[in-house]
Amino acid sequence: xxxxxxxxxxxxxxxxxxxxxxxxxxxxxxxxxxxxxxxxxxxxxxxxxxxxxxxxxxxxxxxxxxxxxxxxxxxxxxxxxxxxxxxxxxxxxxxxxxxxxxxxxxxxxxxxxxxxxxxxxxxxxxxxxxxxxxxxxxxxxxxxxxxxxxxxxxxxxxxxxxxxxxxxxxxxxxxxxxxxxxxxxxxxxxxxxxxxxxxxxxxxxxxxxxxxxxxxxxxxxxxxxxxxxxxxxxxxxxxxxxxxxxxxxxxxxxxxxxxxxxxxxxxxxxxxxxxxxxxxxxxxxxxxxxxxxxxxxxxxxxxxxxxxxxxxxxxxxxxxxxxxxxxxxxxxxxxxxxxxxxxxxxxxxxxxxxxxxxxxxxxxxxxxxxxxxxxxxxxx
Numbered sequence: 560x561x562x563x564x565x566x567x568x569x570x571x572x573x574x575x576x577x578x579x580x581x582x583x584x585x586x587x588x589x590x591x592x593x594x595x596x597x598x599x600x601x602x603x604x605x606x607x608x609x610x611x612x613x614x615x616x617x618x619x620x621x622x623x624x625x626x627x628x629x630x631x632x633x634x635x636x637x638x639x640x641x642x643x644x645x646x647x648x649x650x651x652x653x654x655x656x657x658x659x660x661x662x663x664x665x666x667x668x669x670x671x672x673x674x675x676x677x678x679x680x681x682x683x684x685x686x687x688x689x690x691x692x693x694x695x696x697x698x699x700x701x702x703x704x705x706x707x708x709x710x711x712x713x714x715x716x717x718x719x720x721x722x723x724x725x726x727x728x729x730x731x732x733x734x735x736x737x738x739x740x741x742x743x744x745x746x747x748x749x750x751x752x753x754x755x756x757x758x759x760x761x762x763x764x765x766x767x768x769x770x771x772x773x774x775x776x777x778x779x780x781x782x783x784x785x786x787x788x789x790x791x792x793x794x795x796x797x798x799x800x801x802x803x804x805x806x807x808x809x810x811x812x813x814x815x816x817x818x819x820x821x822x823x824x825x826x827x828x829x830x831x832x833x834x835x836x837x838x839x840x841x842x843x844x845x846x847x848x849x850x851x852x853x854x855x856x857x858x859x860x861x862x863x864x865x866x867x868x869x870x871x872x873x874x875x876x877x878x879x880x881x882x883x884x885x886x887x888x889x890x891x892x893x894x895x896x897x898x899x900x901x902x903x904x905x906x907x908x909x910x911x912x913x914x915x916x917x918x919x920x921x922x923x924x925x926x927x928x929x930x931x932x933x934x935x936x937x938x939x
Contacts, residue, residue, distance in 0.1 A: 560586055560928055561644040564604065564673075565594040565635060565659070567652030569752045569785065570826055572596035572611045574674050574720045574920070575650055577727075579604045581924035589928065592638060594631070608634055610655075632659050639663050646927050648673050657685060660692035669694040673923055674720060679706040680861075686710045697923050702866065715926055718919040721829045726917035728811050738816050743779040743802070744894055746771060747817035747836075749810065749827055750793065752785040759843045760823050761793050763883055767821055769798055770887035775894055778802070781817065783810035819890045819900070824861045828873065832864045833915050835907040837900055839889045841876040864907070867914055872906055 562582060566575040576598035582589045583603055593599050594610035608631055632655070639647060646669045649656040653676035660670055675696045678685045686707070689696065695713040698704035704716040738745070748768060750761045768780050780803045784790035790805045797803055806813055811830070814820065820831055820838040831838045840862045860866050862873045874889045876882050893900040 560589045560646075561642060562589060562591045562646050562648060562927065563593065563635070563639060563642075563644040564591055564599070564648045564650070565610065565652075565656060566596070566599065566650040567594070567610045567655055569596065569611050570721075571650035571652060571674070572598045573724055575599045575604070575648075576602040577720055577723045577920040578648070578673060578923055581920040582928065584921075585924045586928050592642070592644070594635065607638060610652075628655055631655075632662065635659055636662055639666055639668055644668060646671065648927070650674050651676050653678065653685065657688045657692070661688065664692045671927070672696045674699055675703070675707070677703075679703060686712065697926070699919065700863070700867070715923075717922040717926070718916050719829060719914075720919040720923070721826055722833070722915045722917045723920045725830060725833045725915070730812050730815055731809075734809065734812050735816065738781075738812075741779065743777045744775065744818050745816050746778050746780050746890060746894075747813045747820045747822075748780055748782045749814075749820060749822035750782070750784075750789075751823040751825065754789065754792070756823055757789050757792050760841065761796055763841065763843050763878075763881065764821055765793075765796055765798060765801070765803075766881065766883040767886045767890075768801060768803070770883055771890055772801055774887065774891045778894070779804070781806060781813040783813045784808075785810075819893050821886060821890065824875075824877070826863065828862045828864050829915075831873075832867075832907050833911055835904045835911065837893050837903040837907075838864075838873050839876065839886050840873045841878065841882075841886060844877070844879050864910070868906075868910060872903060 564575050566572045572595050575593060575595050579591050579599055579602035582591060591604040592607055593604040594608050595604055595606055596609055596611040600606050648671050651674050670693050672693055675698060690712050695715055696707050698707060698714045698716045699719040704714050707714045748764045750757050750764055771778055782793055782803060782805045784793060784805055784807045787807055790807050793805055814830060814834050814836060817836050820836050822831060822838050822840055824840050824842045828840060860871060861875055861877055864873050865871050876886055
């Protein structure tokens with residue numbers, strides 16, 4: 560079996576790597592060619608182009624990257640036309656993948672979204688392209704499956720593959736012991752995995768940390784950085800006297816160590832739920848971009864945890880102005896009131912027991928190679 564898999568972001572590379580492993584476990588002779596990163600390469604895929612390293616965000620970034628993205632798309636089209644894979648699997652990254660799907664629509668190759676874009680949240684009109692150009696969508700969330708089906712899209716509910724990654728994570732015990740031996744309460748800051756997210760959110764996160772430090776001088780701040788470049792970008796913004804440690808490649812550990820977290824919105828919220836961490840969710844955008852997004856967004860919440868619960872357990876701050884005082888107040892409130900904090904932890908543990916079911920990549924692989932996939936366990 561030949562499969563072409565395309566992932567355009569670090570999180571997509573992670574899910575793609577787990578999917579490649581599952582495909583090869585089901586059918587060892589499966590050959591995967593991919594737009595992917597180091598994770599997919601290590602899993603055994605032949606990388607046609609390292610698309611996750613080219614990830615762009617925001618209208619300006621997309622416009623500037625359009626010529627290069629078109630050329631990258633041509634690579635995929637040439638491969639699909641000449642090699643005729645048995646399936647094409649696209650992971651999120653809607654701007655690029657929706658256009659690519661249009662261009663290969665007439666090739667007759669079964670094409671699937673795996674971890675589909677959250678068009679149920681905004682720009683929902685793009686579902687028409689999904690309906691016309693994709694054979695099906697391997698849906699990750701219960702409400703997402705229902706949303707796509709109601710709009711005439713063929714779906715196969717598999718659950719969220721992020722829980723596959725979380726189930727196979729092994730935390731560094733020496734690092735945890737070392738950090739826990741240090742005095743103080745720990746608050747973890749998660750500014751994102753993209754350079755543009757760091758640029759947009761890190762300064763406000765650090766301003767929030769400063770206000771927490773004034774109220775609770777015993778707090779130590781742990782920052783999870785995706786790579787060394789991003790760590791340096793955050794380090795350049797550090798205010799004097801703030802007790803901060805920046806750790807590269809230690810995001811699971813710094814989440815596990817946290818008494819509370821401040822995080823950008825994204826799939827990391829599922830990891831925060833998995834580890835039952837009270838979290839304030841934020842995302843900074845420009846004033847004009849914020850106004851535009853407000854007109855386009857169709858859901859009440861931006862956090863997947865809140866969407867799964869259909870209530871605001873995680874305080875949310877989508878903003879284009881400084882709300883660091885409010886965010887600091889939320890976190891200090893948890894730290895000063897252990898009972899209130901524990902109530903959030905208990906809700907997260909209950910949600911985890913219903914929703915954090917691993918095996919999505921195995922179910923996806925079984926479906927893609929034509930076997931009968933075991934029924935996904937749906938969240939209550």
